[in-house]
Amino acid sequence: MTIATGHAAALQRADIKRPNVFQQMWASRADYLYVLPAIVVMLVVIAYPIYYTVELSFFKTPPGLQLRDKVFVGTENYSTILSSDVFWKVTVNTFIWTIASTLIAFVLGFGAALALHRDFVGRAILRAILIIPWVISAVAASYIWKWIYHSDFGVLGAVMVQLGLADRQPNFIDNVHTVLPSLIVVNIWREFPFAMIMLMAGLQTVPDQLLRAAKVDGASAWQRFWHVTFPHLRGVSTVTILLLAVANFNSFIIPWITTGGGPSNASHIWITHIYELAFGRQRWGVAAAYSVLLFAILMVLGYFYVKALSGNDKQEHGA
Amino acid sequence: MAQVVLKDLVKTYGSVYAAKDVSLTVNDGEFVALVGPSGCGKTTTLNLVAGLIPITSGDIIIGDRVVNDLDPKDRDIAMVFQNYALYPQKTVFQNLAFPLQMRKLPKDEIDRKVREAAKVLDITHLLERKPRELSGGQQQRVALGRALVRDPAVFLMDEPLSNLDAKLRVQMRSEIKRFHQDLNATIIYVTHDQLEAVTMADKMAVMNGGLLQQYDTPAQVFANPVNMFVASFVGSPAMSLVPLEVSSTNGITSLTSAEGWHLPLSAENARKVANARSKKVVLGARHSTIRLHKEKLGDAVPAKVYTVEPTGDITFVQAFLSGAIVNISLPPSVIVEPDEMVWLEFDQDRIHLFDGETEMALRAE
Amino acid sequence: MSSTGDITTPRPRKQIDGWRWTGRIFLVIMLLYTALPMAWMILTSIKSGFAAMQFPPQWWPTEPTMASYQKLLDPQNSVGQDFLRFFWNSLFVSFVTTILAVVVAVPAAYAFSRFNFPGRKFLFFSVLLRNMFPAVIFLVPLFILMRWLGLVNTHGSLILTYLTFGLPLAIWLLKGFYDNIPIQLEQAARIDGATRFQAFLLIVTPLSVPGIIATAIYSFIGAWNEYIYAATFLTKNEQLTLPVGIQRFFSENTTDFPGLMAASFIMSVPVVVLFLLLQKYFVRALTEGAVKH
Numbered sequence: 001m002t003i004a005t006g007h008a009a010a011l012q013r014a015d016i017k018r019p020n021v022f023q024q025m026w027a028s029r030a031d032y033l034y035v036l037p038a039i040v041v042m043l044v045v046i047a048y049p050i051y052y053t054v055e056l057s058f059f060k061t062p063p064g065l066q067l068r069d070k071v072f073v074g075t076e077n078y079s080t081i082l083s084s085d086v087f088w089k090v091t092v093n094t095f096i097w098t099i100a101s102t103l104i105a106f107v108l109g110f111g112a113a114l115a116l117h118r119d120f121v122g123r124a125i126l127r128a129i130l131i132i133p134w135v136i137s138a139v140a141a142s143y144i145w146k147w148i149y150h151s152d153f154g155v156l157g158a159v160m161v162q163l164g165l166a167d168r169q170p171n172f173i174d175n176v177h178t179v180l181p182s183l184i185v186v187n188i189w190r191e192f193p194f195a196m197i198m199l200m201a202g203l204q205t206v207p208d209q210l211l212r213a214a215k216v217d218g219a220s221a222w223q224r225f226w227h228v229t230f231p232h233l234r235g236v237s238t239v240t241i242l243l244l245a246v247a248n249f250n251s252f253i254i255p256w257i258t259t260g261g262g263p264s265n266a267s268h269i270w271i272t273h274i275y276e277l278a279f280g281r282q283r284w285g286v287a288a289a290y291s292v293l294l295f296a297i298l299m300v301l302g303y304f305y306v307k308a309l310s311g312n313d314k315q316e317h318g319a
Numbered sequence: 320m321a322q323v324v325l326k327d328l329v330k331t332y333g334s335v336y337a338a339k340d341v342s343l344t345v346n347d348g349e350f351v352a353l354v355g356p357s358g359c360g361k362t363t364t365l366n367l368v369a370g371l372i373p374i375t376s377g378d379i380i381i382g383d384r385v386v387n388d389l390d391p392k393d394r395d396i397a398m399v400f401q402n403y404a405l406y407p408q409k410t411v412f413q414n415l416a417f418p419l420q421m422r423k424l425p426k427d428e429i430d431r432k433v434r435e436a437a438k439v440l441d442i443t444h445l446l447e448r449k450p451r452e453l454s455g456g457q458q459q460r461v462a463l464g465r466a467l468v469r470d471p472a473v474f475l476m477d478e479p480l481s482n483l484d485a486k487l488r489v490q491m492r493s494e495i496k497r498f499h500q501d502l503n504a505t506i507i508y509v510t511h512d513q514l515e516a517v518t519m520a521d522k523m524a525v526m527n528g529g530l531l532q533q534y535d536t537p538a539q540v541f542a543n544p545v546n547m548f549v550a551s552f553v554g555s556p557a558m559s560l561v562p563l564e565v566s567s568t569n570g571i572t573s574l575t576s577a578e579g580w581h582l583p584l585s586a587e588n589a590r591k592v593a594n595a596r597s598k599k600v601v602l603g604a605r606h607s608t609i610r611l612h613k614e615k616l617g618d619a620v621p622a623k624v625y626t627v628e629p630t631g632d633i634t635f636v637q638a639f640l641s642g643a644i645v646n647i648s649l650p651p652s653v654i655v656e657p658d659e660m661v662w663l664e665f666d667q668d669r670i671h672l673f674d675g676e677t678e679m680a681l682r683a684e
Numbered sequence: 685m686s687s688t689g690d691i692t693t694p695r696p697r698k699q700i701d702g703w704r705w706t707g708r709i710f711l712v713i714m715l716l717y718t719a720l721p722m723a724w725m726i727l728t729s730i731k732s733g734f735a736a737m738q739f740p741p742q743w744w745p746t747e748p749t750m751a752s753y754q755k756l757l758d759p760q761n762s763v764g765q766d767f768l769r770f771f772w773n774s775l776f777v778s779f780v781t782t783i784l785a786v787v788v789a790v791p792a793a794y795a796f797s798r799f800n801f802p803g804r805k806f807l808f809f810s811v812l813l814r815n816m817f818p819a820v821i822f823l824v825p826l827f828i829l830m831r832w833l834g835l836v837n838t839h840g841s842l843i844l845t846y847l848t849f850g851l852p853l854a855i856w857l858l859k860g861f862y863d864n865i866p867i868q869l870e871q872a873a874r875i876d877g878a879t880r881f882q883a884f885l886l887i888v889t890p891l892s893v894p895g896i897i898a899t900a901i902y903s904f905i906g907a908w909n910e911y912i913y914a915a916t917f918l919t920k921n922e923q924l925t926l927p928v929g930i931q932r933f934f935s936e937n938t939t940d941f942p943g944l945m946a947a948s949f950i951m952s953v954p955v956v957v958l959f960l961l962l963q964k965y966f967v968r969a970l971t972e973g974a975v976k977h
């Protein structure tokens with residue numbers, strides 16, 4: 001008869017010689033092969049650029065991007081940025097753009113997902129149509145809306161005139177007051193379907209049992225939504241909002257193609273501004289400094305982003 | 320068929336031992352049940368034998384080969400998983416054929432073997448179905464079939480019946496047992512259901528907290544549990560354990576309760592408690608060895624009835640004795656009420672005594 | 685609220701109908717918002733240049749014409765030649781990017797889901813973080829890098845770049861998918877005689893097909909629609925992809941709105957068709973992978 005000695009309870013955290021990190025890495029060397037291609041691509045296209053951006057931000061580099069002729073200027077590029085009026089204007093624009101686009105796209109997408117959740121005739125077709133704007137390219141979307149907003153022949157203005165809402169063709173995107181909202185409308189047009197898809201997927205995971213239980217408990221439709229459906233969607237909603245926020249903060253194509261940031265910077269956001277500084281005015285150092293500032297902001301967002309995205313990183317060990 | 324030897328097997332996850340110094344020998348053709356509560360390391364031990372996770376230290380010997388570093392596919396084992404792990408995209412036929420295909424058997428032989436196994440398990444009519452179109456019991460048979468087609472040296476089964484309903488479980492239990500007898504197979508069978516182990520296995524290995532507690536025949540484990548854990552784990556309802564103190568007056572050794580009563584011990588039992596490290600001793604008794612009286616009688620000790628559960632031919636009673644709960648079984652003719660005071664008489668030859676500090680069984684020598 | 689199936693509570697029907705009607709009206713508004721701009725694109729594309737520039741506009745083209753499409757798709761004239769070349773370039777770049785993205789993302793996602801190697805968490809985070817950074821701030825250094833690699837003015841520069849911005853979400857999506865495939869299936873396969881790699885290839889991969897398809901669509905659409913890198917890395921006309929090509933062409937022909945709308949339409953067709961055909965996999969991948977907690 002085998003008799004085990006000692007206390008079971010005392011065993012759990014005993015002295016175990018753990019192999020050091022390098023032994024562990026060596027032991028799992030085969031595992032790295034799987035991620036190696038991804039990591040190599042990432043390193044080449046991320047680590048190197050980040051390093052370079054930081055370096056460039058402390059130099060003045062001649063217009064042709066002749067790196068040999070760059071001159072060290074310390075933090076001059078940074079002080080140039082922070083003391084310019086444009087910087088603050090663009091920053092305000094960026095925040096309006098990001099927050100308005102994200103929230104409205106999310107709310108519209110959420111509403112559409114809910115309205116589409118119940119089955120009805122034509123639901124599949126309707127869903128497909130609603131998704132299309134997200135799939136077509138932002139360049140095409142920009143041109144479509146630029147044409148709709150056209151100051152002479154735009155259909156939107158014409159409709160407004162016909163309905164008596166305006167006495168002459170309104171100027172949507174050549175007007176400093178209306179240009180940003182007009183572009184946000186375009187952006188939301190392209191983005192709400194993404195929120196819709198994510199939330200539709202989320203809705204499918206709401207357990208029917210819970211809803212039925214709530215119904216039996218006498219909860220009204222609204223109460224069921226508020227106490228069962230909505231809490232269940234919190235995870236998806238967080239991920240969706242963050243993905244939208246990051247995408248919006250990083251938007252470029254819509255403002256760039258439609259207005260190029262004009263009129264008088266009214267539709268410039270950070271990214272278009274950086275692009276113009278670099279490739280338009282060839283002020284590489286200032287653009288790089290801008291980028292570094294952008295990094296700093298993104299790192300804060302990034303903390304939440306990574307947290308939300310890796311939230312479902314549950315792992316079973318040892319395949 | 321082959322024997323399986325585990326020598327000082329250790330598996331750690333970070334700083335936690337999932338299995339510690341597990342040593343046991345499964346003889347050729349033996350049916351060994353690995354039992355223990357959830358999280359005690361049963362699956363871990365089985366996966367170590369299968370080669371699905373690397374061992375931290377120790378040796379595994381299957382047949383006459385040390386298989387420590389062999390891939391699962393080279394260990395000549397078959398395994399049935401708790402949730403069956405049938406390949407959802409394959410039909411039943413393809414599921415059964417997969418292990419044979421991996422071994423590059425010719426097509427007609429695969430076909431023949433699959434049909435043979437299907438016939439034995441009575442699943443021939445299901446061969447073209449996908450796993451999700453099967454009931455739990457059918458899936459279980461297919462899982463068994465996938466292990467069976469290959470006649471491996473050792474079968475490993477990880478709680479294969481835990482997802483079945485009670486009735487089907489009893490039926491499959493006897494089928495697996497018959498299967499063991501027909502094939503004379505070496506089987507290591509994991510379960511957390513001690514009843515399954517007792518009814519099916521030649522030997523049972525009781526684990527707790529990563530440690531092997533006892534490895535012996537079910538009858539021996541039942542009759543001579545080595546420690547309080549095994550005592551309370553094997554048998555249903557569980558063995559009652561009452562913490563008491565040893566006292567000695569006029570050369571008579573007794574167990575004393577804080578409630579004031581004494582239970583004089585037989586000479587043999589007195590020798591046992593003399594080996595205890597301190598005065599603290601735990602009295603253990605199975606329900607069937609305790610007699611209940613309505614009035615004080617001989618050495619009977621006082622208890623208070625807590626619950627009464629009639630099951631038909633036996634009534635189970637729980638009573639408070641010196642602050643611990645004691646299980647007693649009664650013929651249905653005896654009527655007791657909750658909160659009634661009763662007297663319990665212990666059979667001196669059939670009680671168990673444990674050291675209150677080490678929790679190990681006390682022996683007379 | 686309409687997420688709750690049919691309703692037979694003793695509550696007054698009126699209120700339930702209220703929710704239902706709100707939902708319907710909302711959907712109609714969203715449908716108009718979504719579809720009317722696209723409809724206007726198509727209507728404009730079949731007008732003549734003259735008909736498009738009228739006020740008030742012709743709500744319905746009086747003389748529909750396919751002239752713009754003919755011009756764009758005719759390999760005989762120079763516009764058609766350019767446009768078809770752009771189209772082909774876009775197809776090539778997107779296709780290669782997609783294949784590579786799948787080839788790279790599948791093993792990476794699998795490893796992140798299954799293996800536990802030192803640095804796993806860190807690597808996973810850094811892969812996810814990639815998506816945080818906008819293309820623009822990578823442009824200059826990447827341009828320098830591509831110049832150094834000799835890839836400027838080649839499609840290779842685009843493919844390499846597109847890979848990186850498609851990968852993080854692809855890996856994340858797929859990893860969620862693998863997380864939900866029980867590890868016991870692979871263990872069973874390995875006991876049945878498969879190597880670790882065979883178990884991955886023969887058992888896990890077929891199960892992850894919806895995830896792989898979703899990843900592929902995502903990469904393809906991303907590459908097809910990309911603009912900034914293409915605008916920066918490519919200067920030679922014959923190498924441009926559609927978004928850049930169209931932009932260059934129409935910045936010279938600023939008033940050819942029917943042509944522009946026709947080009948936008950043609951550019952949208954492949955991705956829309958692809959997505960509509962495969963959207964069920966996309967939603968499934970999201971449901972099974974990303975969304976589940």
Ligand SMILES: Nc1ncnc2c1ncn2[C@@H]1O[C@H](COP(=O)(O)OP(=O)(O)OP(=O)(O)O)[C@@H](O)[C@H]1O
Pocket residue numbers: 316317318332336337355356357358359360361362363364511
């Ligand atoms: N991959 C892992 N990483 C870390 N700890 C683990 C891992 N797998 C198992 N453990 C731990 O090892 C111990 C033993 O686990 P094991 O799965 O062997 O238990 P079990 O006896 O099979 O339990 P059950 O009856 O619930 O299946 C548990 O404490 C568990 O938490």
Ligand SMILES: [Mg+2]
Pocket residue numbers: 361362363
């Ligand atoms: Mg287990």
